[in-house]
Structure formats: structure tokens, C-alpha cells
Amino acid sequence: MIELFLVKPDYMMAIPVSTVTWSGQRYQAARKIEANILYTDVGLHFYQQVIEGDTLLFKWKGNELFRGTVFNRSRNKSGQLTLTAYDMLQYFLMNKDIYNFSGKRLDEILLKMCKDFEVPHGSFVNTKERVGKIIDQETSLYDIALRAMIDTHKASKRKFHIYSRLGKVHLTELKKQDIQWVLEVGNNIIDYTYDTSIEETATRVKLTSGEGNKTVTAVVTDSEGKKQFGVIQHFEKVSETLNKSALTKKEKRFWTRKKESKRS
Structure with missing residues (x-):
């Protein structure tokens, strides 16, 4: 049974809904829902x-399954209202800073950013490794967190993951799953x-440095x-100074991900 609620500081109210689409993408941190509701004050319909x-x-x-903030509304002539809401990690994607x-740990980095941008959060486990760096160029909070997670894994071989649940940002260590989920149509x-x-998609990646x-x-x-899709170039000027060999290695790592078609 589908249930959608409007949550206010002092009350919670059910919203009549026809469809809800809950979605996300592999390389996008935030999850979202798109809800279609009947929005009219004609007749016996309550809104x-x-x-x-x-x-x-x-x-x-x-x-x-989801708790998040409404970012977009769309209403048509027949009275159907479409609401688009994103979870708390959307604030990590939208906000940038230096x-x-x-010398800071991953959990300390996350805590500082959550406090600075007033993002609700749970308790963060002590990740132990001090991997923090100086971020001297405008960077999204999520990219800063992602860099810290990668550096923590390099230093300790421990993988961490940030996610949004119950309206708060959480940090957890990824461990080998003992349960394997099987999805089956009809079941x-x-x-x-x-x-x-x-x-x-990109069929050509061009990076410059210096x-x-x-x-x-x-x-x-x-x-x-390129033969199949034509020339679709991704261009990026790299902030750090790299020689051609290092630049090519960086480019190949990026290109491996970029050349794949998006699937959802």
C-alpha cells in the first residue's frame, strides 16, 4: 500500500496520491520521489x-522508504499536481565551499559540513584515519565527502558510505553482505x-593542466x-599541475565511467 504524508513540525497529514516514483542513480548521491496527487477544491475532493x-x-x-524536501511542483489543467522531493544528500550536491x-577524519569532515549548512544528521562513527586536505577551490560538499571516503579506504582498506534515512544524513561502514537479494517479476x-x-555519455575526453x-x-x-554515437566530448581543466603521463592516467579512469550509457 502506497502512503504519502506531509510532515510539519507539529503534525503529519496523509496526502491522497495516485502514483509515487522512488528513484536514484548510481552516480547521483540523492534519492528522490515524484508523486502525482489530485489537487483541487472542487466537489468533495479535499486538498x-x-x-x-x-x-x-x-x-x-x-x-x-523516503523522507525529503519538496524542490519542484508542477500542476496541469485537470488539477493533477506533481511533486518532486529529494532527500538530505541533495544539500550536499547543491552547496559548495572551500x-x-x-588532518581531519572523515567523520569530522562530515560533521563540520552538516553543522555549517544545517543539514540534519545522525551520529557518525569514528573513522580513525586522518585523511583531510585543504580544499582551496569551490567544491560541492558531496565531492569533498567522496574524496575523504576514497582516501580513508586507501589508508585503512575500510569502505564507508553516506546516505539519507529518516530525514538525516548517516555514515556507515560497508561490509560484506551475508544476504543476497533476488528480485523476481511476479514475486x-x-x-x-x-x-x-x-x-x-562521452566518446572523447580531453583534459588540460597548467x-x-x-x-x-x-x-x-x-x-x-564514436562510431556508434558520434563525437561527444567531455572537456575539463584540471586544477592540479600534472605531466602528460599522469594526466592520461587520470583521464582514462574518468573515461571508463563516462563512456557508459546511463541506465535507470
């Missing part, structure tokens, strides 16, 4: 005003949609992808 900034809670069969995190899948896209006559350029091309 509850929902605006940007409100909190929505989505349940399936009594279990909370920091001196030199625990009642419907699904499979989409593919090349909108975020300034003026000391500029170093490296280009990697996916010949097979």
Missing part, C-alpha cells in the same frame, strides 16, 4: 497545500521501467563509441 520546502514522507506497506580539513516486483540514455605555454593536454577517444 492539503504543499509548497517548496515542505517535507514529504513516503511509505510502502507501512515501511518508511575548507581547510587538513517481489510488481512493475518496472528500464531506460537507457547517452545524454551523459597555464600558457606550459599547458599539457591529453585526449582519450573511444573509437567504438
